[in-house]
Amino acid sequence: MIRAQGAAMHESRSMQHSEGPAAVLAIATANPSGTILSQDEFADQFFRIAKSDQLIGLKEKLKKICHKTGIEKRHFHLNEEILRAHPEFLDRALPSLDARIDIVATEVPKLAESASVKAIAEWGRPATDITHLVFSTYSGYRAPSADLRLASLLGLRTSVCRTILSLHGCYGGARALHLAKELAENNRGARVLVACSEITLVCFTGPDGSNLVGHALFGDGAGAVIVGAGPLAAGERPVFEMVSATQTTIPETEYALGMQVSEGGLDFHLAIQVPMLLGQNVEQCLRDAFRSAAALVGDDDDGDVEVTWNDLFWAVHPGGRPILDKIEDVLQLEPGKLEASRQVLREYGNMSGATIVFVLDELRRRRRRRREEEGDHDHQLPELGVMMAFGPGITIETMVLRIPSDPKGN
Numbered sequence: 001m002i003r004a005q006g007a008a009m010h011e012s013r014s015m016q017h018s019e020g021p022a023a024v025l026a027i028a029t030a031n032p033s034g035t036i037l038s039q040d041e042f043a044d045q046f047f048r049i050a051k052s053d054q055l056i057g058l059k060e061k062l063k064k065i066c067h068k069t070g071i072e073k074r075h076f077h078l079n080e081e082i083l084r085a086h087p088e089f090l091d092r093a094l095p096s097l098d099a100r101i102d103i104v105a106t107e108v109p110k111l112a113e114s115a116s117v118k119a120i121a122e123w124g125r126p127a128t129d130i131t132h133l134v135f136s137t138y139s140g141y142r143a144p145s146a147d148l149r150l151a152s153l154l155g156l157r158t159s160v161c162r163t164i165l166s167l168h169g170c171y172g173g174a175r176a177l178h179l180a181k182e183l184a185e186n187n188r189g190a191r192v193l194v195a196c197s198e199i200t201l202v203c204f205t206g207p208d209g210s211n212l213v214g215h216a217l218f219g220d221g222a223g224a225v226i227v228g229a230g231p232l233a234a235g236e237r238p239v240f241e242m243v244s245a246t247q248t249t250i251p252e253t254e255y256a257l258g259m260q261v262s263e264g265g266l267d268f269h270l271a272i273q274v275p276m277l278l279g280q281n282v283e284q285c286l287r288d289a290f291r292s293a294a295a296l297v298g299d300d301d302d303g304d305v306e307v308t309w310n311d312l313f314w315a316v317h318p319g320g321r322p323i324l325d326k327i328e329d330v331l332q333l334e335p336g337k338l339e340a341s342r343q344v345l346r347e348y349g350n351m352s353g354a355t356i357v358f359v360l361d362e363l364r365r366r367r368r369r370r371r372e373e374e375g376d377h378d379h380q381l382p383e384l385g386v387m388m389a390f391g392p393g394i395t396i397e398t399m400v401l402r403i404p405s406d407p408k409g410n
Ligand SMILES: CC(C)(COP(=O)(O)OP(=O)(O)OC[C@H]1O[C@@H](n2cnc3c(N)ncnc32)[C@H](O)[C@@H]1OP(=O)(O)O)[C@@H](O)C(=O)NCCC(=O)NCCSC(=O)CC(=O)O
Pocket: 064, 065, 066, 068, 069, 168, 169, 170, 171, 213, 217, 257, 258, 270, 271, 272, 273, 274, 275, 318, 319, 320, 321, 322, 323, 350, 352, 390, 391, 392
């Protein structure tokens, strides 16, 4: 009797799992409409509004750094009006965290809403069909937090299962997608909204010798992705299949990337060694990810997997131009393989956890364009690809992606 019940339970448990791997079903992005700054003019504008024009040496250094970022423009919620109301934002020594949190507690979910509304529209089902929400931000310092606010703004059902990922930094988006994959595959019928929203207002401050790289690099943006696994509903079509996902921490690199919240705001720490450390570890990480992907499809007989990096498509978090250069160099990638990442960096800068969603969206746009240009029967387009993002730890999130045979809009 007990055995019979156990078997029934086992069968009912297996019925709770999805059919096949999870997939990205829709992708959308948004940026604040407020301020768009050209990178060529950023140093002049920043030093003027920070009333720091007298710091000529620092301004020249920031100009030089800006010139090397590979960024052309960035979007910001912060504007001169907000700064006039909050001059304390310019001075780390002054308490300003409360005022910053007041603003981002509203603006971070609002920006996420802009991206999410578009993703839900593309998905084509009602927002109330979303079963799980995973929200990632480095601006989450209040509860109830941005995930609940977003759920209310979108009219999600009250039984939606919410998770907020806080301060994962630049790997937050990839971590959220990894989690969404696991949720979707283990809860039959689940539809997960991943929302990543980053607003630099919480870390903005006046210039000093230690924060110029952050000022040159970061911008504001939000990304939203709907993730689900089979059986798919009518009208749902996968954009990217999420084959397998792994997370790796590079030992003894905690010092290299970090964030620290204080009364005066959020400070980023970016060690100069980051591109080198990633360069030294990326290949092993990729080999591990592909071994785990092969094991999932029962294709790892000899324990190792041969992958030609140039046969893949690439969605790499553009943490900075030298990071992309280093990865390209170490993996001997053909020019253009990281072009989706470079384009996002050029147009928006590093939007921390949200950036990877922009890269996925850009990849899809490029594939669609190529398909239109070259016709439906182009077999040159890679079927398999990799998504990678890095953040404090140093943590590397890697996901093997596959373009399904009947891809939506690819
Ligand atoms: C700042 C750069 C644009 C500079 O470009 P290059 O390195 O090609 O140029 P360069 O070597 O001439 O350096 C120009 C000046 O910048 C300084 N410099 C370079 N990297 C620095 C760093 N991390 N911290 C402080 N200063 C730095 C150099 O010492 C030099 O100063 P001097 O002129 O005095 O000699 C680039 O290094 C860059 O994009 N670095 C950021 C990479 C990074 O860590 N990204 C992670 C972001 S965080 C992320 O994505 C994840 C997360 O946080 O969660």
